[in-house]
Amino acid sequence: MGKMKVAAFFLCFTSLFVSFAQASKFxxxxxxxxxxxxxxxxxxxxxxxxxxxxxxxLALDNTTGSGFRSKYPFLYGHIGMKLKLVGGNSAGTVTSYYLASTYKKWCELDFEFLGNVSGEPYILQTNVFAEGKGDREQRIYLWFDPTEDYHYYGILWNQNLILFMVDDVVIRVFHNSKDLGVPYLEYQPMYVYSSIWNGELWATRGGAEKTDWTLQPFIASYKDFDVDSCAVHSHGENQDDSHECYKKLYSSWYGQADAGQLTQKQVDDLKRIQYNYVIYDYCTDAERFEVTPPECARNWPQSFPVQM
Structure with a gap:
């Protein structure tokens, strides 16, 4: 997909419009x-x-960070952007890129990039909030230096699953597990956010490594916002106003059966990530969870062989 420009198509005089990926300014x-x-x-x-x-x-110094938000929230689709992270000693900095709704029991999908001292790798933390409940952190090392060039970070979200992607690699899947009593992200439109902020109390080695403010400002860079989705162009994000987005979902590529299940390549990618790059997974944290959360068995595929 190319760069994004939101084009408005008013559907049946509702407050919804469909967005496509085209060139535009920030x-x-x-x-x-x-x-x-x-x-x-x-x-x-x-x-x-x-x-x-x-x-x-976006820049961070010892007075404040900075951030931006999309003008409209999106319901389902494929959403992504290219980022280049803070170089050098980035300990204590957190660069975030995420989707979030504004409901009291909100939904949220997080990419958080945790800085580190020079020569040590960045950690990418992802998280999923459904109806106000999170605590689904996973942390991985990346297989490249994310400070040298721009890399694509995206989310595919449909009625069956949510994929977290880095470039063309799926690093995480969250399946719809409502049948197991797990809430799913299905009716709340979410805005796109990004920010850089001071997380030195916890971000790097649990807060052991502090930010070196003599190196400020710390700068993260963004470009090429991509979206193929339905944007809700209404006040109050009325659930009834989202009906056209469900029509868009079932008529779009991202809502078709093929997009609702993992390909063999995606299964293999997930296994490589699990075996080689995962450094923390809430699903295996017995100190936090006496009983493994029910969705965990579905979200690391075990049924296909993989060539390591």
Whole structure:
């Protein structure tokens, strides 16, 4: 998919519109929701590879971080963006990229990049909140240096499953397990958020490594927002107003049967991640959970062989 521009199609005079992936500027799709004086829009000084608004940089110093939010929330679909993380000694910094609703019992899908001292790898923490309940953290090491170049981080969300993706690799799956009594993310539109903030009390080795503020500002960079989804363009996010998004779901590629199950490659990717890169998984944390959460058996596929 290419870069994103939200195009509005008013459906049956409702407050919904369908969005497609096309080229646009940052401020057409997002607004800065805190630390606006820390946000920069760099311009290419060479051959015009990019123009102002194509890239946005968020900065953190010892006074504040910064962040942005999409103008509209999305219900189901494929949503992603390219990020380049803070280089060098990034201990104590947290760069977040996530989807979240605004309900009291909210839904949320998190990418959190936990900084580290120079020479040590970043940790990517993902989490899933359904109807206000989270505590589903998984942590992995990445198989590349995320500070050297931009990499794609995306989410596929449909009625059957949620996939977390890094470039073209599925790193995590969360299946619909309502039949097991586990709430699923199914009716709450979610905004796209990103931010960089001070997490030195816990982010790096449990808070043992503090932020070196002599290195400020710490900068994370974003570009190429992609979305193929249904955006809810209404006040109050009325559940009834989301009916057109369900029509979009069942008529779109991401709502078809093939998108609701894992391919063999995705199964193999998940097993490689599990065996080689996972450093923490709530499903195996017996100190936190006397009984393994019921969804865990479904979310690490065990039924297919994999070539390591």
């Amino acid at each position: 401020w057409e799709d997002f607004y800065v929701n805190f630390g606006d004086w820390k946000v920069e829009y760099p311009v290419s000084t060479s051959s015009g590879d990019y123009k102002v608004g194509d890239i946005v940089n």
